Amino acid sequence: MNTINEQIHRVPLVLGDKSFKDVTDAIARPAEAKAPKWWVVGVLFSASVACILFAMIGYLIWDGVGVWGLNNPVGWGFAIVNFVFWVGIGHAGTLISAILFLFKQKWRTSINRFAEAMTIFAVICAGIFPGIHVGRIWLAYYLFPIPNSMAMWPNFKSALLWDVFAVSTYFTVSLLFWYVGLIPDLATFRDRAKTRVKRLAYGFFALGWSGSSRQWINYEKAYLILAAIATPLVLSVHSIVSFDFATSNLPGWHTTIFPPYFVAGAIFSGFAMVLTLLIIARKIFNLEDLVTIRHLENMNKFILATGTMVGYAYAMEFFMAWYSGNQYEAFAFVNRAFGPYAWAYWIMISCNVISPQFFWFRSLRTSIPVMFIISIFVNIGMWFERFVITVTSLHRDFLPSSWDYYTPTWVDIMTFVGSFGLFFSLFLLFLKFLPIISIAEVKGVMAIADPHHYESHTKKGGQL
Amino acid sequence: MSSIDNKSEFKTTLFSSPKTRREAMKSLSTGMTVAALSGCVSIRKPKQIIKTYTHESTTTVPGLPNYYATSAVINNRVNSLLATTYEGRPTKLDGHPDYPENNGRSSAHIQAEIQQLYDPDRLKTHTLNGDYANVLTIKNVLGNISLDDSTLLVLPNHHSMVIESLLKSVKKSHVFIVDPLMNGNQNNAIYHFTGQRGFLHYNFKKTKFILNFESDFLGLESENIASLQSYMTHQSDIMHVSVSSHLSMTDSKADRIINQSPSHQREFIKALAHRVITQYGTEIDKAILKTINVDTTMVDTNQLNPLVDSLLSHKSAAIVMVGAAFESVYHALALAINTVLKNNGSTVHIKPYSDSSATIQPFNDTIDAIRTVFQTNRIKTVISFGVDLPRFMPNFSDVVGNALIINVCNYRNALSAFSAIHIAGTHFLEEWGLLKSDHNHICIQQPVIEPLYPDVLSHADVLTALVGSSFTVYQQVQTLLKSYNQSFDQLKSKGFIVGKSLASLRINKAPIAFSASETIRNDLTLTVSPSYYMLDGRYANNAWLHETPDPITKLTWGNAFIINTDFAKKNHLVTGDVVTIDVADARLKGPVIILPGQNRATISINYGYGAIYQTTFSGYGISTDGLDPYGHYPIQSVSKTNEHVTLADTQMNHGLDEESLAASGIKDRIKNILHIKTIAELDHAHHDDHHIHSLFKEQVYTGEHQWGMSIDLNACIGCHTCAVACQAENNIPIVGKDEVIKGREMSWIRIDRYFIENDHNDVTINYMPVACVHCENAPCEQVCPVNATVHDDEGLNVMTYNRCIGTRYCANNCPYKVRRFNFFDWHQKNPQSVEKKRIHLFDYFREPSAPTQKQFNPEVTIRMRGVMEKCTYCIQRISHAKLQKKLHGTPIDGLQTACQQSCPTNAIVFGDINQKNHPLQAARSSKRRYDLLQNELNTKPRTVYLAKIKRSVWKETPHEHH
């Protein structure tokens, strides 16, 4: 992506003639200024929506899983769909950070913090669902290998257990990665803090970071290693999530294409969500100079590429269903496209396969309104992809006698809506209280950060 | 009022009538004598001893069941039963293993009777003008009723010998037996031929060909359970053709179903009679034809000719049967055909009713007679023994005038509005009695539990008080037995005395003339037949039976109008649309269900729904009160309303629309699922060993026993007895109508129903019971993250309920979809549950009512919500058998699962697949054996299926017959 290219060379990563202090000021401003009205309203609104989530969870635990629309053939519904949806979204952050870091894609610096935060919050939302979807939540600790009076251990052959390990590892490593990245910036905030409370709070989490070069050396090494292990981790997590389906024997689930297909889908949806949020945030915070059209265009290229991969996977599933000659498999896919859930299937196809194709055109992929709309479509489409995979495969499997239709209840829907409340609550808090762009890293890619810059005083501004 | 004692060290276990299991345990440990004394301070109850079933130990050991023989009239047939009791609580009922009319097998109703006993909605006390009345008051009132012709007694059946003897003192009053389930038209036809009331007994051993016009002789109209077994034993020799307008359980066993409307069937029967009788009958036989006119335009000779051929080539080895809804003349014609073809006396036997004291008239005639009695006599008192007269007599209030009505009943019913006195009745498990079956067997009815409510009175108790007899029913039973040369104690242990079969009635005269039969040309006929599970509505408060899916429609909690696919298309109806249907005397309103196999010109409805009782579970479905339980009605009009309801079916009726995607999906795979084969195909099938290799070395199960099961699809009639038995045995909750609609029914064994449609008019109905098949390579196990479902070394796929956290992954991965998830605490959600008295932190707020709690099988865990459950092959029984073997060396052969034990057609065989000579071996090595989904998934199921045999009745090429 970032090859030697005239086009790219001409567009600097940080626009405007900025000094280090300008960058710091720009990024720290939201955290230091008085909370704007829209933020207060936004937080109150999303917190109330988040309360719906907790109310729904309370009701669920009080009354039983039956408050959802699940039934006998369809044992997994909204909860698992939402889980996969949120985990998928949670992929972009670490992917952008880690993979782009390893490939020394310097353009990542202005979006990585943002994306990582989104990862953390999305994984928090994701983690709630498998937690609450079990019938006896109070016994969910059986999932962990804790010595107990039954002398039993969890079953390490179960894909669901792999999932527990994958998601919790992913969350932990993403959190560490994010936090390690945050430490120098927290120190910056600490040092700029005007109030004692802020100084103590930021100071506590900054761990006493002083910007010492002897620490920077270890810090950079650790960050590099984290990036190096997070990259296969990102790829593994959604592969393992896909194993939940792929290692079962259900027609429509049992396919070997799932791991790459899920990973592509995750990146696809993750980038779309980052894009949606970023378009809003850069506008609100006047970060157009730091998050440039070029950043957005690069992301759109990712969306185009992964969206096309996902489309290829859909086609390949159909091809294999026909080519395998297995009547159950064939029916599962025909049923997807033309059965009772065809509406969901065609929403998925139009959002995921058709809508990203507009990004072939440069004018469209650099148009903010177009990319905003498409990013929303992709978010919707990817939710439906998980719905299609989960529900349409379950509702008609081997024996027609047990076929049935699944309809979500209001609790299902409000729980899903509530999860957005939680996500946006956390996100708004992040926007207000934490550096939304990595200050240290942005400075590091500015031209004036390069010691060689001072040998030939010809150029200003950062460049690749 | 009687106290029951068991001759054992725990004499008074039953005496104190523990209300809950916990109470029972408590009283056992704290000394029964005290409890016994406190239980009877006021009334000293006479000692009445019951005896355990002979083959079992006679001592009560806490935690071990005792078995008692008792008996009951169920579906108006006498069944000797074996009750399983734990510490004095009966928990399960099964057929008596030695009783010749059921051979230990049962019906869904027998299985569900235990629910009737513990139903918390039962009336507990008597009322007089709405106020509480104690037993003495009631007995006083009864004693003062003058037994002259101003008194009318209405009884539900004729089988009780105690009542029969008591009725001898009620000669002057009017006594009627109202039996809506009786095949009255057949009864009438027999009466016309022989002058006696009776019923038909079929000898399937000699039968080679059956031509059946809608007689549900394997279902509602079966003679008894033994007759089903007899049919199954000889099934391979019997060619069975069903002419039918709507499918029945019986049709599932037919080799060919000819779809005809009731009107066409009438002409068909007449044409058949003409053909056979004119050619082969004597002059006497021909007399019957005089009044019979056939509309030949309605008879398809291409269908008639081969049937006549078959009948003629199976002389004295064929049966022509006619369904209960056909008028007497058609039964008479069938009898005449059977007589002419010498089937009568060989395959068909006319048996007289064993009880001659009461006139056993058909239901309709009885209702008419009661009407007449009211018109011609000044009836002052009506005593109804559980017969809900207003349901059968639409303008009852006009008929009854201001007579005093005494309603002996277990629930408030339609008669309650008219009755001044309610007498709370007993359940048969609480009463003494002596029953005589239609085949003259005498069965003891001994109470296996002290009445749950001290006031309740049995029918015999009420009659005793009425006639002023000073003997208790207990004493009367003993007196009656004296003439049978049988010790009372022996009978109590054994349960029944085999009676001498009554001689068959002979036909040696022309029947009393029937009025001329007009050709009926209904454009559209409504056929009514009793619901398989509600029967005439008597089980309307039985939640188990409400939730048992109808074998044909798969509907639970209600009925619907069954309509034909083409009819639906023509009238723009879809399943669930509400219509109103007008017949001569009634307007019915309810939803339709489209079913294959339904005749174009016929709409069918099940009788026995609507608000029968004023109780929790009654009130579901379309009421057909006022119509005959068995009947054909010309439909005047059908009109669609704007309403639409969702039907609570357990199996979506996808196969209806030929073009629908689902239909194609089903059609494709039905071949794989059912494996229906012709005999030739089986014989010539090369042994196709599908060796599917796993990528890993598979487990070898090394336990001493290796459990397995076989299910014979040729024998399964879809009666769901196994499902109800499983429910009773394994404490399976009901979920209610709304949850069935959501698809959350809990039954561990479901009876899949598949239609195979060649076209709308050529449909077969096939059943396949599916419970957990205990795969050796069980897909459910590997996916459980917490090891809650695992394999044991005997090849069982076992559930560890207290380990389960409810991810439902196992259910998703089960290709047979036999796992059931507790989405809620169903016992709390049950509308009959009660508020808990004591609440502590982790308690929920409701619990099953006190009587319901007593019904639970203590051997099986009650599953809490959030837990997955499924068939365990009755692991509690396996453990018990293994323990008995270890302790006493009892062979394990007798071990049966609950479904197997109850199956009326012996379709299910369970056992150790390592055991030589076990019947299971024959099944496993049968040519018909196949393993469901084995070729697709290599699951290696331990339950194997025996495929249904497909036979062609005749070649389709029509040939002229002269």
Place this chain on the structure above:
Amino acid sequence: MSIFGYLCEVDNPKDLLDLSKKVYHAGYIKFDTYTPFPVHGIDKAMGIPLSRVPYLSLIGCLIGLTGAIALQVWTNGFDYPIALSGKPFVALPAFVPVTFELTILFTAFFTVFGMFAINKLPQWNQPIFNNESIKKATCSGFFLAISSDDKNFDIEKTKLFLERSGGKNIEAINH
């Protein structure tokens, strides 16, 4: 010694590199530089050896790998083997995902907490923070500090040396 050391500021990364080289070549060892971002080449200029963090990561990696395999093989294969779906008790292919995840997890823990340990974090109270001006180091300032613990440190000479080498705003850091 009454002071902790000297702190001086320079204008830009290049000056910091130059100053660091001079300090290093003058034989100072206990000195450090403070920058808002890692300055390219500073390790060479200051003579800082390679980071030891990767060794810790490797240890974490090995512990995670062997621990995960041991846990799964022991629990599912030996401590409480359960027959599931007819599969072998020890099914190594099925153990791969959890092994992979735990390897990553332990590597991450050892990397991050190892880095903290080597960097002596958290250390909320450091002498360097006693100077108000060091706060600029997390924003736009480039600083160098020489500790009084260094064997070459001399209150007068070191200050003079810093002034001559281009250090600005030289301040003494108090304890």
